[in-house]
Every structure is written in structure tokens, then in C-alpha cells.
Amino acid sequence: MTASAHNPREPGRLLLKLARLLFDEATLVSVVQPAIADLQHELREAGSRGRRLRAYCQGAGAILKLIVVVPAGVTQSPVSGRAMPERAWSEDRPFVMLLTAFFVAALIVPMLFGWTATAVVSGVLLATGLRHWHNRHPVRQADSSAWLTADINFSAIPVGGNAGGLICMIGCAVILLVGVPGFVWFLAATLAAGVMVAAALSIWHSTRRISGLRNRSLLGRI
Amino acid sequence: MDDKELRLPTKERLILDLLVSTGPLYGLRLVELSEGRLKRGTVYVTLARMEAKGYLESEQEPPVPGAIGLPRRIYRSTTLGERMLRAWTTMARELAWEGL
Numbered sequence: 001m002t003a004s005a006h007n008p009r010e011p012g013r014l015l016l017k018l019a020r021l022l023f024d025e026a027t028l029v030s031v032v033q034p035a036i037a038d039l040q041h042e043l044r045e046a047g048s049r050g051r052r053l054r055a056y057c058q059g060a061g062a063i064l065k066l067i068v069v070v071p072a073g074v075t076q077s078p079v080s081g082r083a084m085p086e087r088a089w090s091e092d093r094p095f096v097m098l099l100t101a102f103f104v105a106a107l108i109v110p111m112l113f114g115w116t117a118t119a120v121v122s123g124v125l126l127a128t129g130l131r132h133w134h135n136r137h138p139v140r141q142a143d144s145s146a147w148l149t150a151d152i153n154f155s156a157i158p159v160g161g162n163a164g165g166l167i168c169m170i171g172c173a174v175i176l177l178v179g180v181p182g183f184v185w186f187l188a189a190t191l192a193a194g195v196m197v198a199a200a201l202s203i204w205h206s207t208r209r210i211s212g213l214r215n216r217s218l219l220g221r222i
Numbered sequence: 223m224d225d226k227e228l229r230l231p232t233k234e235r236l237i238l239d240l241l242v243s244t245g246p247l248y249g250l251r252l253v254e255l256s257e258g259r260l261k262r263g264t265v266y267v268t269l270a271r272m273e274a275k276g277y278l279e280s281e282q283e284p285p286v287p288g289a290i291g292l293p294r295r296i297y298r299s300t301t302l303g304e305r306m307l308r309a310w311t312t313m314a315r316e317l318a319w320e321g322l
Contacts, residue, residue, distance in 0.1 A: 010291045030270040034280075035262070037292035038250035044291070058262070065263035 011043055011056060012036040015063050021128050022067060035063050118178045126171035133164050230310045233260060233268050238299055238307040246298040269297055277303030
């Protein structure tokens with residue numbers, strides 16, 4: 001790892017930080033760092049300010065594309081144990097086309113722009129938060145077969161009473177609120193009702209002294 | 223090695239071709255030399271995959287005293303990569319006679 005030689009004012013450090021949150025060390029070293037290193041050298045060799053700006057926009061765009069495309073396609077090589085990215089564009093084409101369709105729709109219909117931009121930013125923050133939390137609290141018994149295909153299946157995601165569940169719930173609520181602002185009163189009412197039911201259940205469980213309740217406490221696991 | 227690994231996709235062939243004909247190169251230079259056929263947003267993924275397959279090897283460029291930033295990664299073809307390219311070229315040439 002060569003990050004020690006990385007100057008904090010060098011362009012690309014934010015991209016590198018973002019990539020660190022999303023990828024493991026092997027992917028970072030083999031895929032992301034070479035892209036950032038090339039960008040830094042290109043900027044150093046670019047003469048005028050205009051050329052530098054153009055090079056930065058092109059390079060940063062390419063690295064962001066890399067960050068979006070890589071996660072679903074990186075597997076472990078059975079022979080060497082190294083990160084082995086799959087062919088990115090062909091494997092992820094449906095996802096990329098869907099994302100592109102959203103952006104095109106947002107550009108054509110200005111009303112959708114705010115929603116799409118907020119949804120994308122919320123989604124990235126949600127994914128980053130979940131990944132960060134799961135890195136700190138790795139699953140003890142992982143079902144390896146569940147990770148062979150990259151997909152999003154909410155029915156297969158166990159959302160527990162923990163910080164991951166809290167982040168997921170807040171993210172879903174924010175996306176729903178942004179998409180349908182009229183739901184604000186419905187969400188407020190359900191939140192209040194949920195808190196009351198949770199408080200009542202907590203009081204009931206504490207009087208009945210059921211073991212294990214404290215371990216399931218949401219705040220205790222954050 | 224299964225059937226899937228025996229294939230040599232167009233972009234991998236192009237990269238091997240450039241590395242064999244030009245010598246060791248870094249990612250962005252490969253993109254420049256490819257004249258638009260390689261994209262800088264995906265070339266590093268392809269390079270890492272080829273390295274995992276054993277077609278390429280890479281090393282960081284030697285550190286320059288006083289230089290800041292990350293060192294670039296230089297890629298060069300391996301003997302296996304060169305053999306794969308030769309075999310693929312021969313096969314393509316042979317099949318061309320059959321009109322395939």
C-alpha cells in the first residue's frame with residue numbers, strides 16, 4: 001500500500017477515500033489506485049489551467065464510473081485468491097441502463113431532477129453507511145451461496161433491530177418522503193405509533209423479565 | 223482452466239497486442255494508444271482481470287525522490303499472455319480461410 005506517500009492536497013484524495021469505504025484492499029490496489037495515480041500524473045503534466053481542469057473532469061468522471069461499475073463484478077480468483085473483476089460493462093449493463101434511464105428522465109422532466117438527484121445521493125450515502133457498519137460488525141455466519149450473484153432482493157435482506165436496520169429504515173423513509181412529499185403526515189403518524197408500540201412492548205417485556213431483551217436493544221448495539 | 227477462461231475477448235487481445243508491440247505501459251497510456259477502443263473508466267478492471275488470469279504482471283513505478291502522489295502501475299505481458307495472443311491470432315488466421 002502506498003497511501004503513505006499520498007499528499008493530502010493531491011487531487012484524487014476524496015475519490016480514494018470514497019473508494020476505501022466501498023472496496024476491499026485487493027480491489028483498491030489492483031483497480032482504483034492505478035486509476036487515481038494515472039490521473040494525478042496526468043494533472044501534473046498538463047500545462048495550462050484549462051487543460052488541467054479538462055483532464056480532472058475526464059479523470060474524475062472515469063473513476064466515478066469505475067466506482068459505480070466495479071462493486072457487482074469483483075470476485076475472488078479461485079487460483080490465486082486475488083480480486084478478479086468480471087467484465088464490467090457486459091455484466092452490469094441492465095443496472096447501468098436503468099441508472100442512465102433515470103438520469104435521462106430527470107433531464108427531460110425537470111420535476112424529476114430533484115427527486116433523482118436526492119435519491120441517488122441518499123442511495124450512495126445509505127450504501128456507504130451500511131457497508132461501513134457491516135465492515136465494523138462482520139456477519140459471523142455468512143451464507144456464501146447468497147453472495148454468488150449480485151442483486152438487490154429486499155425479501156432476502158434480514159433487517160435486524162440494530163444500527164444497520166436503523167440506517168435502512170431512515171434511508172427508505174427519506175427516499176419515500178422525497179418521492180411522495182404528501183406522505184409526511186402518514187410517516188409522522190406511523191413513526192409516533194411505532195414508538196408508542198415499541199415503548200409499550202419494552203415496558204411489557206421488562207415487567208415479564210424475558211432474557212435477551214437488552215441484547216436486542218437498538219441503541220445498545222450502535 | 224475451463225472453457226470460459228480460454229476465451230480471449232477483444233479488449234484483452236488489444237491490450238496484449240499493445241503491450242507486446244510497445245512494451246510495458248501504464249493504464250492511461252494504453253487508453254491513448256488504443257485510439258478510443260479502450261475507455262479509462264473500465265480499462266483498469268480489464269487489466270486487473272487479465273493480471274488475475276496470469277496474462278499480465280504489474281509493478282509500481284520506482285519512486286522518484288520528492289515526488290508526491292501515488293506511483294503509477296506499469297503493466298507488462300507475461301509469457302502466458304504472449305502465448306495466448308499468438309495462439310489466438312493463429313486461430314483467427316486459420317479460421318479466416320474458412321470464412322468464419
